[in-house]
Amino acid sequence: MLSTECGHRNFLTKIDLIKNLPVKILDRYNFPSMEHLNRDLSNFSNHGFRKLNQSILQLLEVFSMLYYETLDSSSIESLGEFLKSILTFYD
Numbered sequence: 001m002l003s004t005e006c007g008h009r010n011f012l013t014k015i016d017l018i019k020n021l022p023v024k025i026l027d028r029y030n031f032p033s034m035e036h037l038n039r040d041l042s043n044f045s046n047h048g049f050r051k052l053n054q055s056i057l058q059l060l061e062v063f064s065m066l067y068y069e070t071l072d073s074s075s076i077e078s079l080g081e082f083l084k085s086i087l088t089f090y091d
Contacts (some may be wrong), residue, residue, distance in 0.1 A: 009085065015070040015078075034061050041075075 004059050018026070056072040069085060072078035 010068045011071045011082065012068045013071045013073065016072040034058075054091045 038054060038057055041057075042050060045053060069082070070078070071082050
């Protein structure tokens, strides 16, 4: 995205397959917290990569690369929101 200077949208399709998933868990992936990601990376990776991890997280946050929208193909309302999102993105 950065090298081609093209914007993008991230959509989670097949959301209808996980209807029983608690909203709290789904929101963790839809709207990830950089604070939580940084803590998870610090706990599960080598401490020598701490600065690199923080730099990558800053890049992801600045360019909103981790924001997802959901798409339920079985819902007319969800498909309408999907189309509206695409149209407003390219205006």
